[in-house]
Amino acid sequence: METDKILIRVDVRDVDYINKIIEAYDGLGIVHTVNSREGIVAVHVTPDTAPDVLAILKHLRVNIEFL
Structure with a gap:
């Protein structure tokens, strides 16, 4: 496959939130924290799922920097 x-980079306090949102959409994506100190995820x-995940991330009320 x-x-x-x-x-992405988010505030470190939002990493768990991002993880839970993506997990709620069962099978849409898998979240992995790359650098917990910098909030890089x-x-x-x-x-097939990338456009949906991008749309979800862009509509969250969290500051997200796409890297």
């Missing part, structure tokens, strides 16, 4: 990675997605 081909996978892609969406790399990778969301592993498939080419």
Whole structure:
């Protein structure tokens, strides 16, 4: 299975929130904390789920920097 990675930076207090949101959409993506001190998170997605995950992330009321 081909996978892609969406790399983002969020406030460290929001890492768990991002994880729970993506987990709530069962099977849409897998969240991996790359650097907990800097709030860098990778969301592993498939080419089919990437557009949905991007849309979800863009609509959250959290400051997200796409890396």
